[in-house]
Every structure is written in C-alpha cells, then in structure tokens.
Amino acid sequence: MSSHELKTGPLEYRRQEDQMTILGFWIFLGAEIVLFATLFATYAVLFGRTADSTPPMELFEPGIVLIMTFLLLTSSFTCGLAIHEMRRGNAKALRNWMIITLILGATFLGFEIYEFIHYAHEGATMQSSAYWSAFFTLAGTHGLHVTLGIGWVILLLIQLAKRGLTPKTSRKFFVIGLYWHFLDVVWIFIFTSVYLIGMVV
Amino acid sequence: MxxxxxxxxxxxxxxxxxxxxxxxxxxxxxxxxxxxKWGWLWREWLTTVDHKKIGVMYILSALAMLFRGGVDAMMMRVQLAFPNMNFLNAQHYDEIFTTHGTVMIIFMAMPFLIGLMNIIVPLQIGARDFAFPYLNALSFWSFLFGAMLFNISFVIGGSPDAGWTSYTPLAGAAMSPGPGQNFYLMGLQLSGIGTLATGINLMVTILKMRAPKMKMFQMPIFTWSTLITSFIIVFAFPILTVALALMTLDRIFGAQFFTLTGEGMPMMWANLFWMWGHPEVYIVILPAFGIFSEVICTFARKQLFGYKAMVWAIILIAGLSFLVWVHHFFTMGAGAFVNSVFSISTMLIAVPTGVKIFNWLGTLYKSKIKNTVAMMWALAFIPSFVIGGVTGVMLGMASADYQFHNTYFLVAHFHYVLIAGTVFACFSGLVFWYPKMFGHKLNERIGKWSFWFFVIGFHVCFFPQYFVGLDGMPRRVFTIIPEWMPLNIISTIGAFGMGAGFAIFVFCILYSYRYSEREKSGDSWGDGRTLEWATPTPVPFYNFATLPEIDSQDAYVKLKEEGRTTFEEDKLEPIHMPNNTGQPIIMMGFLFFASFGLVFEWMWMAIAFLIAGLIMMVVRSFDYDEGYHVEVDEIKRIERSARGL
Missing domain, CATH: 1.20.5 (Single alpha-helices involved in coiled-coils or other helix-helix interfaces)
Incomplete structure (x- = not known):
C-alpha cells in the first residue's frame, strides 16, 4: 500500500489505491457481463415458451420502449458530460450533470414500473410462464441495477457537497460513470434482442 | 409454523x-x-483486515468443515457396508450425501485453498496486504455466514436432500417443499458473494502489487495458479449466482424457469449448474497444482522444470474448463454431434494436465529429495491423481459414459481427483507453510503417521469403488444388494482409515503447538525459494520492511546468494496500513439474517435485514478512513527483534 500521490493527470488516477479500485471495478464489470449474458441466454432458451399466457407480440409496444431507450441513452451522455466536467475541475457542473442523469434514470425507471404493471394487468406476470419469468428477471435485474445506481449517485452527491473534488471523490464518480455506461450497453441489448425481436416474432 | x-x-x-x-x-x-477474551477476539480477529489472520480463519473454518463433511462420509460408509442396514433411513441418507458434497466442495475445498492464497500470495509477490483489505474481510465473513447458514439446516428446518447438484424438477418447490432446499440456495448465494470478491481482489493484488520489477513470468507458480483461478472465479461464479437466483425465484416467488408446468425447462438447471460447476472443479484443482509445484521445487531443491510450459498449461486448462460442461450429462440425449464435441474437448484437457505431470517428474529427476511430510503428500499425489485422470478420460468418452454414468465408477473417479488433488494439496500446503503462519513446525513423525493412514485409507476406500461401479452399483442409493457387499466393506474400512489419518493430523496440530521448537529463522525449511521465506517468522503485520527489486524467478534464492534481506535499514520509509474495522462482520451478519428469513419465506425478516445490510453499505460509502502509517523507528524495533539483530 503506497501513499505516494502523483501531482499531474486525472485526479482519480493519482493514487495507487484509486488506480487499483478502478481496475477492480473493471473486473467486476466483467463479472457483470457474465451475469447478464447468463440471463440473456436463459431468455433466449425460454423464448416462445409462453404456455397459455399472452405472447409478447401482443403486449410489446414500440412507443414506450423507444422513449425509455432515449431516456437512458441521453442519461449516459449526460453522465459522460459530468465526468468531462470533473476532469476540468468543475465540481458544480459535475453535480448538475449528475442530477440530470439521475432524473433521466428515475424517469426511465418510472416508465419501466408502469410497463411491468401494465403487463401484469394483461395477465403476463413472473408466474405466468417460463417465457415471462425470463423476461421479468432479465429486465428486472437491469431495473434493479438502475435503482441501485440512482441510490449510489445520491450518496456520492452528498459526499461531493461535503468534501469537494478530491482524488477519492473523483474516483468514486469515475467508477459510477463506468457502471452507468455499462447499464446503458446492457439496455441496448435488451432493447434489440428482447423488445424488437419480441415485437415481430 | x-x-x-x-x-x-x-x-x-x-x-x-x-x-x-x-x-x-x-x-x-x-x-x-x-x-x-471477548475484547481480544473482537480486536484481533473479528475486526481484522490483515490477510494473514483472515487466511488463518479461513483454514480453521475449512478444517471444521472437513470434519463435518468427513463425519457425513463415514455415516454413509457405515450405512453402505452391509445390505439392508438400518443405520440411516432413505431420507436421512439423501440429506447426508447432499450436505457431504456441498460442504466439501463449497465450504471445505475452496475456503481451505483461499485461506492458503490469503496468507501466501501477498508474501510471495512482496505485497503488504491485499489490494482491498476491507473487501477481503467482507469475503471471509460472507463465506463463514454462508457456511453457517447451510450447516444449521440439519437441526433447524431440515437439510436439503436433492444432491449437491440439486437437479430440477426434484429440487423444485413441487417435489422438495419446505426450507431444506432454500438453505442450499441461500447458503451458496451468500458465500458466493465472498468468493467473487476474493477473485477480483486477488487479481488486482497480483496484477498491481508485485514487488518492484517483478515480471509476470517471474512470479512463483502458486501465485500464477491463483491468478488464473481468480479469472475462472470471476467468469464462472456469476453463472452460479444467476442459477441460484432463478431457482430461488421458482421456489419462493412462483416463477416457472425449471418447472414442469408453464413450459419451464428442468434441464436448463443442469446446464447452468455445470457451466459454473465444471470451472469450479478447476477452481479447486489449479491452486492445488500450484501448491504441489512449490513443495516439489523446494524439497527437490531445484528450479521448476518447464516453468513456462507449466504456466501455459494452467492457462489452457482454465480456458478449456469452460468448454466441457455437457460431459456431466451425456445421457441427457443432446445427440451424437453435441456429445462428440464435448467428448473431444473433455479429452483435450488431459493434454495440458499431462504436461504438468511431466513438469513435476522432470523437476524430481536426478534431484536430492528431502523426504518431509509436505513432500510425501506431493509425491503421493502424482500417481494417485494419474489414476483419477485416466479414469476421467474413460468417462469423457461419451459412448462409454452411458455405461459409467451415475455409478460408483464416477464416484471413485471424482474422489480420486478431488482428494488426491485438492485434499492432499491442502495437507501438503498447510504442513509446508505452517511455520510461516504459526511460528513452529508440525511434528514430522506424527505427520507421517497421519499421512500413511490417510493415503492408504484413501486407496482402500476408493479403489474398490471403481469395480463395484463397473458391477452396476449406482451412486446415491441408501442400501446395497449382497453381491456388492465385499467391496463395500473394504471401502468402509478405508474410510475409517482416512478418518484416523485426519484425527492424527488434528492431534499433530495440538501436539506441535505444545512441544514443537519455535522458529528462529524466516526460512524454516532452509530451502525456501520464493519471497515468503524472506520475511522473518512470525511475519510482521506489514510483511516487508523494504521491498527488494526482483530480477529473476525464485527470487529468494537470488537474495540469499547476494546476502540481501527485506530489511535494508537505509531504505526504510513509513508504511501505510489499513485500520481494523467491524463493518464487514456486521454487514454480513445482517445479510445472514436476511437469508435466513428467505429460507423460511418470512418476508418481513428478509426485507428488514436486507435494508439493514444496505444501510451498512451506505455507512461504508461515507467511511473515509485512510488508515495509518507505521513509523520508521517502530519498523526498526519490530524487525530487529524479529530477526534477532
């Protein structure tokens, strides 16, 4: 454990312990990819096994899913802007862009909850059939990640207000940035391989 | 209720x-x-983040689990000794083979090896702790609470009884109602968190915290095997996480993944389970290979023969380990093409494994072998493991597997690889590194007794099982027919031999604690080759006062030649160390109760403690504890007394 601190370069990479945390988080994202890959594979295997419940083609609608997609993609962009401002040392802009990211994420989540309730009213629940179990688990796991991400960002915003930009707070924001972009990538796969295919097949 | x-x-x-x-x-x-002693227990152990102490706790827990799994095994052997025995009824027998398998793999083999990695890997690469000491403590408590949750099932609620593989639909809610199977799901889920975290932790530690200038291809082979094992952990454990979660959703929340209604697919469980499960067996065997390599080099007093070939063989095995899972259910009926592919990939694994056997033989060739207990375990491993490996190739031939499948032939095979591989390695590694951990050696004479009892008992127990398996005895039956009796009696006698070997080993630990001479030098065996032997014994909590620059494999051999140590007074600097913390045990304690709530489907309890666990994570997020520095004067004082200067 070395406490030497570099004098230049991005704040989050100046101390060895922060470099290690970032590498550790990349590896964790590798594990997350395997986790979601397993859920996608499960979904693919159980695709079409709707038993006597409603098939997805009758429920999936392009409108709401497209709005959700744009919300999340935009939030990924604003999250990138937040990290950009952090690199420029602008704590206030970092905070503002992060709050916008948060609002977009929360709106996405609201739509997803609405969507799930809507499907449940139409008779498609986790318990209806193997297909719907797989659907709700895959989309739900993503939604749960977004929820945790929102809670996490709120904690970091409080820490930013208390401590300002330090190597440690910068590293924390950088890491949640990675996490947020990762969730966006996962959503793109859900959008295409779950919703788009589900609408036509 | x-x-x-x-x-x-x-x-x-x-x-x-x-x-x-x-x-x-x-x-x-x-x-x-x-x-x-409560204060001492809390300050020194429960709140520690020191990798050496965490490692000791891992090993102690693993030994306790070895005892539990071993008692299960002997009870099964008693029941199977004679036809129509009434020692265990069918239900109780099912529960015992389930807990035996689960405990031995998840709560004995892995923690034992992770314990050794904890203690030795940072010492071997010249690091002062893990990359994330806090996370390391969290991992340990997650393992221990997971193990405790699984183990209390036999007195509270009832044990799982669907086998350690928990195949659906048998393990589903319809056919295994009640908390038993939930204990399996939540126990494994809880301890799986820690295993994944340890994998990440070790990877970062090895990649980022090596001594100055130590290249990857100068790392000791145990560290190499740990690094590659960590890769397997990181890429295999999430599959188990998902599989367990899906079955939990099925059982507790009425989902339809593996059910016979709602178009669920029971065989998908087998696929998911073994996509994790096969890499898992390499998670427990690759570190064992690493331990044997270290022990063989040290007591053959030679550099490892074919170091690079060995490393590439480990990497290749790790890659192939993800491509063979179907061989666990050739008889499922996936068709000739699929079975052929997996049959070939399975047999391919024998190639790099064979390379490693020749590496060890090449190292031993024309060397002056020191016959210590640690070395005897390693020497016993090679032929025993080859028997297990060759029968493995037999099982890998899909068409022949239709004959062997689910018989005692298979049981004999995997005990030959797991005991002769992993368990021998645990004993070997523990005896080898014992002086580094506890400051005294284990008694060699008693150690040899325990070795002979265990090894002979092992062969007597499992060799006959190949033949009783070929005679058609299926696994997981609770009673036998008269034709299988003679071989089964021999097998039971062998099992008690192994039990005696273990008892003698425990006696050896107690005896040595009282009577063994205390170590004065750091290089206990006199033939240490890697950096862990460069530290004084007992190892100071910061491990290395100064870090030598490394420019060769077998770093300590070179240091000894040059007369250098890890205490160069003119290079001393204050050392940064992390503070102890009680958060990990409290956080995992909450998650333990949350899991317990889920086991009994008491949602109020599960939710309340899950929230408590989340609050602990918030506490951690706001924790800006930056540790402390050990000043140069104190380092000097500690090193001088440790080195007798």
Missing amino acids: QLDEFFVTGEPLIYGGMVSIALVTIAILFILTYFK
Whole structure:
C-alpha cells in the first residue's frame, strides 16, 4: 500500500489505491457481463415458451420502449458530460450533470414500473410462464441495477457537497460513470434482442 | 409454523448433534468469558483486515468443515457396508450425501485453498496486504455466514436432500417443499458473494502489487495458479449466482424457469449448474497444482522444470474448463454431434494436465529429495491423481459414459481427483507453510503417521469403488444388494482409515503447538525459494520492511546468494496500513439474517435485514478512513527483534 500521490493527470488516477479500485471495478464489470449474458441466454432458451399466457407480440409496444431507450441513452451522455466536467475541475457542473442523469434514470425507471404493471394487468406476470419469468428477471435485474445506481449517485452527491473534488471523490464518480455506461450497453441489448425481436416474432 | 416444524425432530443422531452443538457453544462462551477474551477476539480477529489472520480463519473454518463433511462420509460408509442396514433411513441418507458434497466442495475445498492464497500470495509477490483489505474481510465473513447458514439446516428446518447438484424438477418447490432446499440456495448465494470478491481482489493484488520489477513470468507458480483461478472465479461464479437466483425465484416467488408446468425447462438447471460447476472443479484443482509445484521445487531443491510450459498449461486448462460442461450429462440425449464435441474437448484437457505431470517428474529427476511430510503428500499425489485422470478420460468418452454414468465408477473417479488433488494439496500446503503462519513446525513423525493412514485409507476406500461401479452399483442409493457387499466393506474400512489419518493430523496440530521448537529463522525449511521465506517468522503485520527489486524467478534464492534481506535499514520509509474495522462482520451478519428469513419465506425478516445490510453499505460509502502509517523507528524495533539483530 503506497501513499505516494502523483501531482499531474486525472485526479482519480493519482493514487495507487484509486488506480487499483478502478481496475477492480473493471473486473467486476466483467463479472457483470457474465451475469447478464447468463440471463440473456436463459431468455433466449425460454423464448416462445409462453404456455397459455399472452405472447409478447401482443403486449410489446414500440412507443414506450423507444422513449425509455432515449431516456437512458441521453442519461449516459449526460453522465459522460459530468465526468468531462470533473476532469476540468468543475465540481458544480459535475453535480448538475449528475442530477440530470439521475432524473433521466428515475424517469426511465418510472416508465419501466408502469410497463411491468401494465403487463401484469394483461395477465403476463413472473408466474405466468417460463417465457415471462425470463423476461421479468432479465429486465428486472437491469431495473434493479438502475435503482441501485440512482441510490449510489445520491450518496456520492452528498459526499461531493461535503468534501469537494478530491482524488477519492473523483474516483468514486469515475467508477459510477463506468457502471452507468455499462447499464446503458446492457439496455441496448435488451432493447434489440428482447423488445424488437419480441415485437415481430 | 410450529416449534416442532422449526426444529428437526425424531432422529436420535440429530438429537445427538443438537446436544453437542449446544455443549460446544456453551463451552466456547464460558471459556471466552472466563478468560476475559471477548475484547481480544473482537480486536484481533473479528475486526481484522490483515490477510494473514483472515487466511488463518479461513483454514480453521475449512478444517471444521472437513470434519463435518468427513463425519457425513463415514455415516454413509457405515450405512453402505452391509445390505439392508438400518443405520440411516432413505431420507436421512439423501440429506447426508447432499450436505457431504456441498460442504466439501463449497465450504471445505475452496475456503481451505483461499485461506492458503490469503496468507501466501501477498508474501510471495512482496505485497503488504491485499489490494482491498476491507473487501477481503467482507469475503471471509460472507463465506463463514454462508457456511453457517447451510450447516444449521440439519437441526433447524431440515437439510436439503436433492444432491449437491440439486437437479430440477426434484429440487423444485413441487417435489422438495419446505426450507431444506432454500438453505442450499441461500447458503451458496451468500458465500458466493465472498468468493467473487476474493477473485477480483486477488487479481488486482497480483496484477498491481508485485514487488518492484517483478515480471509476470517471474512470479512463483502458486501465485500464477491463483491468478488464473481468480479469472475462472470471476467468469464462472456469476453463472452460479444467476442459477441460484432463478431457482430461488421458482421456489419462493412462483416463477416457472425449471418447472414442469408453464413450459419451464428442468434441464436448463443442469446446464447452468455445470457451466459454473465444471470451472469450479478447476477452481479447486489449479491452486492445488500450484501448491504441489512449490513443495516439489523446494524439497527437490531445484528450479521448476518447464516453468513456462507449466504456466501455459494452467492457462489452457482454465480456458478449456469452460468448454466441457455437457460431459456431466451425456445421457441427457443432446445427440451424437453435441456429445462428440464435448467428448473431444473433455479429452483435450488431459493434454495440458499431462504436461504438468511431466513438469513435476522432470523437476524430481536426478534431484536430492528431502523426504518431509509436505513432500510425501506431493509425491503421493502424482500417481494417485494419474489414476483419477485416466479414469476421467474413460468417462469423457461419451459412448462409454452411458455405461459409467451415475455409478460408483464416477464416484471413485471424482474422489480420486478431488482428494488426491485438492485434499492432499491442502495437507501438503498447510504442513509446508505452517511455520510461516504459526511460528513452529508440525511434528514430522506424527505427520507421517497421519499421512500413511490417510493415503492408504484413501486407496482402500476408493479403489474398490471403481469395480463395484463397473458391477452396476449406482451412486446415491441408501442400501446395497449382497453381491456388492465385499467391496463395500473394504471401502468402509478405508474410510475409517482416512478418518484416523485426519484425527492424527488434528492431534499433530495440538501436539506441535505444545512441544514443537519455535522458529528462529524466516526460512524454516532452509530451502525456501520464493519471497515468503524472506520475511522473518512470525511475519510482521506489514510483511516487508523494504521491498527488494526482483530480477529473476525464485527470487529468494537470488537474495540469499547476494546476502540481501527485506530489511535494508537505509531504505526504510513509513508504511501505510489499513485500520481494523467491524463493518464487514456486521454487514454480513445482517445479510445472514436476511437469508435466513428467505429460507423460511418470512418476508418481513428478509426485507428488514436486507435494508439493514444496505444501510451498512451506505455507512461504508461515507467511511473515509485512510488508515495509518507505521513509523520508521517502530519498523526498526519490530524487525530487529524479529530477526534477532
């Protein structure tokens, strides 16, 4: 454990312990990819096994899913802007862009909850059939990640207000940035391989 | 729920278990209170983030689990010795083979090896702790609470009884109602968190915290095997996480993944389970290979023969380990093409494994072998493991597997690889590194007794099982027919030989604690080759006062030649160390109760403790503890007394 601190370069990479945390988080994202890959594979295997419940083609609608997609993609962009401002040392802009990211994420989540309730009213629940179990688990796991991400960002915003930009707070924001972009990538796969295919097949 | 549904009732053996648990708990509480050791326990152990202490706790827990799994095994062997035995009934037998398998793989083999990695890997690469010491403590407590949750099932709620593989639909809610199977799901889920975290932690530690200028291809082979094992952990464990979660959703929340209604697919469980499960067996065997390599080099007093070939063989095995899972269910009927592909990939694994066998033989060739107990375990491993490996190739041939599948031939095979591989390595590694951990050696004479009892007992126990398997005895039956009796009696005698070997080993630990000479030098065996032997014994909490620059494999051999140490007074600088913390044990304690709530489907309890666990994570997020510095004067004082200067 070395406490030497570099004098230049991005704040989050100046101390060895922060470099290690970032590498550790990349590896964790590798594990997350395997986790979601397993859920996608499960979904693919159980695709079409709707038993006597409603098939997805009758429920999936392009409108709401497209709005959700744009919300999340935009939030990924604003999250990138937040990290950009952090690199420029602008704590206030970092905070503002992060709050916008948060609002977009929360709106996405609201739509997803609405969507799930809507499907449940139409008779498609986790318990209806193997297909719907797989659907709700895959989309739900993503939604749960977004929820945790929102809670996490709120904690970091409080820490930013208390401590300002330090190597440690910068590293924390950088890491949640990675996490947020990762969730966006996962959503793109859900959008295409779950919703788009589900609408036509 | 009535109290008599909560506690398991009606089994004399289990009542005995309850009484002994109660007595041991009371005894521990009494001793801790009487000798006023609570503060010591909390400060020195429960809140520690020191990788060496965490490693010791891992190994102690693993030994306890080895005892539990071993008692299960001997009970099964008693039941199977004669036809129509009434020692265990069918239900109890099913529960015992389930807990035996789960405990041995998840709560014995892995923690034992992770314990050794904890202690040795940072020392081997010249690091002062793990990359994330806090996370390391969290991993340990997640393992221990997961293990405890699984283990209490036999007195509270009832044990799982669907086998350690928990195939659906048998393990589903319809056919295995009640908390038993939930204990399996939540116990494994809880301890899986820690395993994944340890994998990440070790990877970052090895990639980022090596001594100055130590290249990847100069790392000791045990560290290499740990690094590659960590890769397997990181890429295999999430599959188990998902599989367990899906079955939990099925059982508790009525989902339809593996059910026979709602178009669920029971065989998908087998696929998911073995996509994790096969890499898992390499998670427990690759570090074992690493341990044997270190022991063989040290006591053959030679550099490892074919170091690079060895590393590439480990990497290749790790890659192939993800491509063979179907061989666990060739008889499922996936068709000739799929079976052929997996048959070939399975047999391919024998190639790099063979390379490693020749590496060890090449190292031994024309060397002056020191016949220590650690070395004897390693020497016994090579031929025993080859028997296990060759029968593995036999099982890998899909068409022949239709004959071997689910028989004692298979049981004999995997015990030959897991015991001769992993368990021998655990004993070998523990004996080898024992002086580094505890400051004294284990008694060699008693150690040899335990070795001979265990190894002979092992062959007597499992060799006949190949033949009784070929005679058609299926696994997981609770009673035998008269034709299988002679071989089964031999097998049972062997099992008791292994039990005696283990008992002697435990006696050896106690005996050595009292009578062994205390170590004065750091290089206990006199032939140490890697950096862990460069530290003084007992190892100072910061491990290395100064870090030598490394420019060769077998770093310590070179240091000894050059007369250098890890205490170069003119290069001393203050050392940054992390503070102890009680957060990990509290966080995992909450998650333990949350899991317990889920096991009994008491949602209020699960949710309340899950929130408590989340609050602990918030506490951690706001924790800006940056540790402390050990000043140069103190380092000097500690090193001088440790090195007798």
